[in-house]
Amino acid sequence: MNADSHTSQPVPLRLFAYGPLAGTITVPGDKSISHRSLMFGALAVGETIIDGLLEGEDVLATAAALRACGADITRTATGRWHVHGVGVGGLLQPRTALDMGNSGTSTRLLMGLFATHPITVTLTGDASLSRRPMARVTEPLTQMGATFTTAPGGCLPLTMVGAALPLPIRYVLPVASAQVKSAVLLAGLNTPGRTTVVEKIATRDHSERMLAGFGAQLHIEDTPAGREITITGEAELRPQQLTVPGDPSSAAFPLVAALIVPGSSVTVTNVGINPTRDGLLRVLAMMGADITQTNIRSVGGETVADVTINAGVLTGIEVPPDVAPSMIDEFPILFVAAAFAHGRTTLRGLEELRVKESDRLATMAAGLIACGARVTELPDGLIIDGSGGEPLAGGATVAAKLDHRIAMSFAILGLNCRDAVTVDDARPIATSFPDFLPLMAKLGASKGQ
Ligand code: S3P
Numbered sequence: 001m002n003a004d005s006h007t008s009q010p011v012p013l014r015l016f017a018y019g020p021l022a023g024t025i026t027v028p029g030d031k032s033i034s035h036r037s038l039m040f041g042a043l044a045v046g047e048t049i050i051d052g053l054l055e056g057e058d059v060l061a062t063a064a065a066l067r068a069c070g071a072d073i074t075r076t077a078t079g080r081w082h083v084h085g086v087g088v089g090g091l092l093q094p095r096t097a098l099d100m101g102n103s104g105t106s107t108r109l110l111m112g113l114f115a116t117h118p119i120t121v122t123l124t125g126d127a128s129l130s131r132r133p134m135a136r137v138t139e140p141l142t143q144m145g146a147t148f149t150t151a152p153g154g155c156l157p158l159t160m161v162g163a164a165l166p167l168p169i170r171y172v173l174p175v176a177s178a179q180v181k182s183a184v185l186l187a188g189l190n191t192p193g194r195t196t197v198v199e200k201i202a203t204r205d206h207s208e209r210m211l212a213g214f215g216a217q218l219h220i221e222d223t224p225a226g227r228e229i230t231i232t233g234e235a236e237l238r239p240q241q242l243t244v245p246g247d248p249s250s251a252a253f254p255l256v257a258a259l260i261v262p263g264s265s266v267t268v269t270n271v272g273i274n275p276t277r278d279g280l281l282r283v284l285a286m287m288g289a290d291i292t293q294t295n296i297r298s299v300g301g302e303t304v305a306d307v308t309i310n311a312g313v314l315t316g317i318e319v320p321p322d323v324a325p326s327m328i329d330e331f332p333i334l335f336v337a338a339a340f341a342h343g344r345t346t347l348r349g350l351e352e353l354r355v356k357e358s359d360r361l362a363t364m365a366a367g368l369i370a371c372g373a374r375v376t377e378l379p380d381g382l383i384i385d386g387s388g389g390e391p392l393a394g395g396a397t398v399a400a401k402l403d404h405r406i407a408m409s410f411a412i413l414g415l416n417c418r419d420a421v422t423v424d425d426a427r428p429i430a431t432s433f434p435d436f437l438p439l440m441a442k443l444g445a446s447k448g449q
Contacts, residue, residue: 012397013426013437014448015411020263020311021443027251029054029079029244030272031432032178032206033302035062035105037242039113040214041083042071042091043189046239048083052300053244055079057431058103065110068094069119079244088235089190093119100125100156102357102402102431105179107156108137112183115146116166116190124157128357128402128428134158137183140171144187144195168193168233172225175352176325178203178276181229189216191233200226203325204276209301214240243300246270248277249329250433253408254443255309256333259289260340260416262389264311266443270299271307279327280334281307287314287341313389314341321349328352332409335364339373340416341386348381357428358401367398367410371421395419404428408436415445 034054039062041048053059055078063073063081070092072084086092091114100107100123107123111134114121124130135154142148145163150156168191171184181197185207188195208229212218217232251268258266273281273293285291290312293305314337327334331353338345353360365377372393374385394417400407407423414421429436437447 008427010425011427013407013411013423014420015414015440015445016420016448017261017415017445019444021258021261021266021445022264023443024267024269025254025439025442026269027246027271027439028056028433028435030247031056031058031249032105032204033210033244033300034059035109036206036210037244038062038066038073038081038083039109039186040210040237041239042066042073042085043088043113044085044214044237044239045087046085048085048239049241050081050083051243052079053081054247054432056434057101058106061099061101061103062106062110065098065100065106068096068098085237085239088237089117091117091119094121097122097124097157100129102126102129102428104129104132104357107134108179108183109186111137111141111160112186114160114162115141115144115187117162118164120159120161122157122159126402130156133355136175136177136180140169140180140184141187143167143169143171144191166191168195170196170198172198173200176201176203178207182207185211185229185231188231188233189235194230194232196228196230198226198228201322201325202227202276204274213301214238245272245299245302245304248272248280251307252280252330252333253412253433253436254440255307256337257412257415257440257443257445258309259284259311259314259337260412262311265308267306267308269306270304272302273305274302276326279323280330283319283323283327283334284314284337287317287337288312289314314338316341316343316345316384316386318346324349324352329405332360332364332405333412335368335382335384336409336413338384338386339368339392339413340389342388343386345384345386346381348378350381351379356403358403358406360403360406363399363401363403363406364409367396367406370396370398371413371417392417393419394421397422397424399424400426400428402428404431404433408433420448
């Protein structure tokens with residue numbers, strides 16, 4: 001969050017729908033791709049032009065950090081950004097600490113970039129980010145030659161001294177994490193030789209696709225050990241003209257809203273459906289949702305579609321754990337959908353959710369139970385016995401715990417409750433989806449006092 005969000009008071013939120021939701025909306029640009037567009041543009045020599053950049057606080061934190069390290073970044077219209085890069089190896093030491101706000105992606109990917117530049121950088125963050133584990137990134141980056149001084153538990157604030165003589169490594173990811181994978185690949189950009197990351201389960205592959213587009217030499221191979229991604233270092237990146245597709249993680253909220261408010265029909269256009277990101281749509285279809293994808297096309301090297309969903313009552317299932325990486329940010333809103341399904345939904349293998357912007361298993365279980373849902377919290381997941389389409393009681397104030405996706409999930413849950421649901425603080429929504437409220441209003445769900 002920005003300085004204002006730190007100092008201002010919590011902003012409670014209640015959303016109401018007085019009838020079915022209807023209409024067509026376009027959600028803002030993909031957060032993961034927006035961060036990477038700025039970062040790779042900052043490392044290219046020449047001007048990268050980006051259209052459709054997400055102008056949420058997390059991405060703005062990335063832009064500010066890159067500017068502080070010498071990149072020239074300007075905005076000329078809504079979503080249109082120009083980046084004059086400094087070249088791989090050309091980042092400068094910032095004069096002051098860099099504030100990462102709430103953004104884990106900015107923090108972990110930039111740590112990778114900085115780790116193989118001979119600069120000293122201090123990173124700070126808000127209360128949520130300062131609780132999140134960074135050892136998963138400092139560990140491989142230490143092997144590459146960077147050194148770190150961290151707060152207890154390996155957390156922010158931390159100071160990194162980047163390696164003057166970086167070493168290439170072969171790193172098998174201990175957790176399925178696109179952020180860790182990307183941090184090592186980005187460190188590999190300014191490292192002599194070949195840096196390899198091995199992932200057992202495929203995570204979002206935007207770094208690989210985009211680095212190849214910027215001209216980096218990448219080799220990807222499926223092996224018995226997993227997917228091996230090798231980057232050849234001391235790369236030269238060529239500037240690009242990019243269009244950022246719509247964020248499937250933001251589209252998830254209006255789509256599930258349409259599913260649970262009886263009689264609704266909503267279309268979200270230009271939604272990224274990269275197979276490493278489309279797990280929610282696949283799981284909702286397995287649960288019987290009436291979803292169609294039309295106008296499938298390519299935008300900025302990614303497949304996008306217009307996604308239409310009609311209200312309906314889902315059937316509970318056992319969600320296959322291997323789908324998790326392709327919908328890792330969508331579980332809070334899937335839990336909401338499951339709370340209105342017929343029968344039991346069992347979700348396991350989700351321990352990673354405990355180290356997101358909040359502990360998403362505990363935060364969601366507490367809020368769902370407070371609103372009358374039947375939920376059992378497991379160490380690695382939730383069991384949710386749905387209402388069979390009946391409205392939940394609601395009537396509670398739920399804690400969003402500085403977590404944008406928790407805040408939006410409970411705002412949506414409130415659309416099908418007998419009594420209003422109050423989200424204690426909606427400010428974090430601005431980190432990823434600043435247009436959430438106006439777009440929901442366009443569909444017929446608006447704020448109450
Ligand atoms: C992201 C990767 C995921 C996701 C995050 C964005 C990325 O994190 O939760 O919102 O852009 O690489 P993990 O890599 O920690 O799973």
